[in-house]
Every structure is written in structure tokens, then in C-alpha cells.
Amino acid sequence: MRRVIIGVVLLVLAALALATYLTLDWYHSGLEPADPAARTKLVRIPEGSSVSQIARILHDEALIRDERAFRLMLRLKGLAGELQAGVYDISPGMSAEEIARHIASGRVAMRRLTIPEGFRLDQIAERVAEAELADAEEFRRAAVGKSVAEALSMPVPEGGLEGYLFPETYDFCCDLPPEAIVTRMVREFEERFYLPHRAEIEARGLSLHQIITLASLVEREARVAEERALIAGVIQNRLDRGMKLQIDATVQYALPQHKERLLFEDLRVDSPYNTYRHNGLPPGPIASPGLPSLLAALRPAETEALFYVARSDGTHIFTPSYEQHRRAIESVRGR
Numbered sequence: 001m002r003r004v005i006i007g008v009v010l011l012v013l014a015a016l017a018l019a020t021y022l023t024l025d026w027y028h029s030g031l032e033p034a035d036p037a038a039r040t041k042l043v044r045i046p047e048g049s050s051v052s053q054i055a056r057i058l059h060d061e062a063l064i065r066d067e068r069a070f071r072l073m074l075r076l077k078g079l080a081g082e083l084q085a086g087v088y089d090i091s092p093g094m095s096a097e098e099i100a101r102h103i104a105s106g107r108v109a110m111r112r113l114t115i116p117e118g119f120r121l122d123q124i125a126e127r128v129a130e131a132e133l134a135d136a137e138e139f140r141r142a143a144v145g146k147s148v149a150e151a152l153s154m155p156v157p158e159g160g161l162e163g164y165l166f167p168e169t170y171d172f173c174c175d176l177p178p179e180a181i182v183t184r185m186v187r188e189f190e191e192r193f194y195l196p197h198r199a200e201i202e203a204r205g206l207s208l209h210q211i212i213t214l215a216s217l218v219e220r221e222a223r224v225a226e227e228r229a230l231i232a233g234v235i236q237n238r239l240d241r242g243m244k245l246q247i248d249a250t251v252q253y254a255l256p257q258h259k260e261r262l263l264f265e266d267l268r269v270d271s272p273y274n275t276y277r278h279n280g281l282p283p284g285p286i287a288s289p290g291l292p293s294l295l296a297a298l299r300p301a302e303t304e305a306l307f308y309v310a311r312s313d314g315t316h317i318f319t320p321s322y323e324q325h326r327r328a329i330e331s332v333r334g335r
Helices: 002-031 051-060 067-077 096-105 121-130 136-142 145-151 178-194 198-203 208-221 225-240 248-254 264-268 291-298 322-332
Strands: 041-045 086-090 110-114 169-173 307-310 316-319
Touching: 002 067, 002 096, 041 051, 051 067, 067 096, 086 096, 110 121, 121 136, 136 178, 145 178, 169 178, 178 291, 208 225, 208 248, 208 291, 225 291, 225 307, 225 316, 307 322, 316 322
Parallel strands: none
Antiparallel strands: 041 086, 110 169, 307 316
16 A cells, blocks of 8 residues: 555656646746847837736737746746836847846837938938838828927928928937927927027028028039038029029929939929029928038028039039030030
């Protein structure tokens, strides 16, 4: 009888040992990285998510192997109440515990966004989308004056904010709404240009919107920094004389698709932005000007020039008469 009891005890112990082994194996296997070779993912943990909901999100994104093992680990490690809402960069090569501690740290995902000088609003929207900050169309819809007006002291148009999104390198959290990204860019414009130069802007004789529009033309036309103020001076001279500006960049903006080389038929496009057909400045900016172009529009050079033509190296020949302008064109073309 004693032998039978000992045998039963040994069987029970063996069964318990096997169960413990299998449980530990399941637990540790369930916490191993889901896929070390896979790419990092951007994952949103909504506000108020429960432990079970977070485990389901991570499992659905193929970032953890086992939801139950993940939940058990959180309890054992004291992390269940530490997980924070936000958007996180998470690699499938991280263990479940590493993922949990990353979410508990609150170190939300950041994206660096660089907006070059001269970018149009649609190009900025594409950059925002590429940085995984917002959908391009949602960003375009948010880039209107009514989204940012209350946060600013400078006047902005009620509609689109073309030209008001300051070209700069930004670091954004990935959980920001597109309106917040737009506001940050316009406030940068306010802080870098409007506030430091407000007195000059108000004394310029043009509205802020017109100055930005003129600056956007300079931005698109100038290739050499030293010529920005000269180009602004030529544009101002033509405005003062009631001459059409005849700037190719405004036609490119008016066309449905950008062209590097314009044809004569393009110059006939029916648009208020076509400065070959309409006098004065276009209705608004055609791109986001950088600070040097804004300052050039604010302080145009005093010049007699009314025309300029580009050389192959990006510099321009400036001339005061049409006859001289024609000769300059011929010299540039090698005639």
C-alpha cells in the first residue's frame, strides 16, 4: 500500500512538474519577440484603454505573441496600472515586457518634419503624410484661417493658409491633430517674421497678405540669395507702374499640374493667378516663403530695373527697358 501511495505521489509530482514546465514554457514563449525581422509600427493606445484592450491592440498588430501571457506579465511586473495612452513606435523585435515598459514610459512617437522654402501647401501636406503625422487631405482641410485665428495676434485669411506655413524643421508628437500642426507652423511664422517686424510691415504700404504674396514670388523666382531684394524691387517697380508682372511661377501655380517648362498656350490659362493676363499681385501666395524672401519683400532694393532674365547658372540680368531686356534674352540664348 505504501508503495502505491508513493507511486501516486510521484505521479502527481511528475504531473505538476510537467504542468509547471509547460506553463512556464507557454509564458516565456508568449513573451518572446513576435517577429525580430519585421519593421517598426506606429501604434495608437486610446485614452481609457483597459489592459485587455491594449493586449488586443498589440496582438492584432502582430506585436505580441499571446494576449494572456502579456496580461499575466503585466500583473507580475506591476505594470498593469502604468500603461499610458498615446502613439508609440513599437518594434516586433521587442519582447512583450520591453513593449510594456515602453508604453508605461509615456515616450510617445516623435517625427521630424522638414518643410523647404518654396513648398506649396499641397507639397507640405504630402510631407506631413509621409512623416505619418496626418492624412494629407485632412491636413489640407485643417490649413485654413478659422483653425488658427484664435491662437494668433496677426491677421490671417479666413480660407486657405498657402504661404503662412513657415518653412522650417519641426519635431511633432504623432498624436497631434492636424489643426495643431498647422497652428504650430503659422505661429512660427508669427514669431519669426510678423512680431519682430510688425512696425515695418504696417509702414510698408502693402497688407501683410500682399507682402507674403510678393515674398512667395521672390521665393519662386530667386536662385541666388543676393538677388532676392533686387527681384522684389523689380516686382515693386512693375506694380507701381501698373505693368503686368508676367511671372512664370504664377502660371505654374495656376496650372492643374506643375510643369518645368511652360508653353505659350500655358500663358493663356484663365486664372486670377496668371500674371500674364491680370495686373497686380495674384490673389494670394503661391508658396511658403522663407525669412530671406519675406525680408526682401519687406525691404525691396531701390533699382531702375523693370525686367530680368535668368542665366544658366541661376543668376539674372536686370534691365530698365524692354529693348535692353530683349538684348539680354538674346545674350542668354547665345545669339
